[in-house]
Amino acid sequence: MPAGKSGPRGFVRDLRLRWACEEAGLGYEVRSVPLKDRGPEHFARQPFGQVPFLEDGDITMFESGACLLHLARKSEALMPRDAVGEAETLQWTIAALNSIEMVTVPWWFIGLSADADNPLEGWVLKRLAHLDAVLARREWLAAGRFTVADLLMADVLRVPKVRAAGDFPSIRAYVDRTCARPAFKRAYDGQMAHFAAHDEPA
Template sequence: MTIQLSAFRWVPPFAQGFVRDLRVRWALEEAGLPYEATLIDPQIQASPDYREWQPFGQVPAYRDGGVEMFESGAIVLHLAGKSEALSPSDEAGRARVATWIFAALNSVEPHVQNLVHLDVFHAGEAWTEERRPQAEAMLRSRLTSLAAWLDGRDYLEERFTAGDLMMTTVLRELVDNGMLAEFPTLDAYRERCEERPAFGRAMEAQLTPFRENAPA
């Protein structure tokens, strides 16, 4: 069975290029695994059939004939176990990759999302003026630690892995607000990862249906 991956048929421009099926598309491209995107809209998203596949109605969801799962981090971790392009084959190497995937999702992304939510979903609301300095301070602390680790390194470990893939998709949300520019080491790391051909193919695959299904 060809791998199936759920993705949105269309999203507003501010979300294009950031929907989390990008993470799985990128992993599949790095691994050289063919897949088909199952495009969904709000009606499908709310349907009982789709909720059987993804209980929260989100994307991505994944199936390959043997495995059916959801949550981008879990899917990328699963794919890392199937491909040496995403993870070393030894136990210690796999453990480090899993560690960095979870670090991206648990140690860095919550603080990134706190700031993104303030700037995008609550822009202009009075309470954000008081909350933003705290959110920025927590995020800067995490970014400082990450930059210290990456100082002198091209990747989180000795070579590109699924951990770098996940961390890059988290960091790139800080480009537009200027926060990542404060950390040249991290910005250069992000650019290095995004220059990979597999990332370009994954991005184009996500954006193509958005262009094709844009409202008239």
């Protein structure tokens, strides 16, 4: 699974895939793709010019969320095998992508340059408040246990600017306990070590 050559270390999305493989005990290898000079070969694998993408036998996939659901089919450590547990895991995985990240990422992006009011501020706070209410009543999002939905949701929520948005104690505790998992630490350390090993002169 090629990672980005530069970018925000510790937050590039290959971390999600590393983390899933670590939770599931799946072997993996990470290669780099230069951020500069991405050519037709890169766009052929990732039509939006991003990372990561995943190679697994005959299968090549982009979209970290899709890669996570693909990996989750391989291991009960990531997703229960019963139909109801699988459906709950699927719905919360999609919620992380399309109800939370769909608001937090554009909000974060606008915040990079806007010095005035962020037009997405109210929406972000409302979505996080709904999620905080859910997490006040349960330890994990789906099926009463840790699943790939928690892995993804925690990765969406651990972004420093998102963590600092509003006062959501249940979200804070949830991110802390999810990122305290040894598999997260191995994935995080792995990404940082990868960047360090592949540093190039500027």
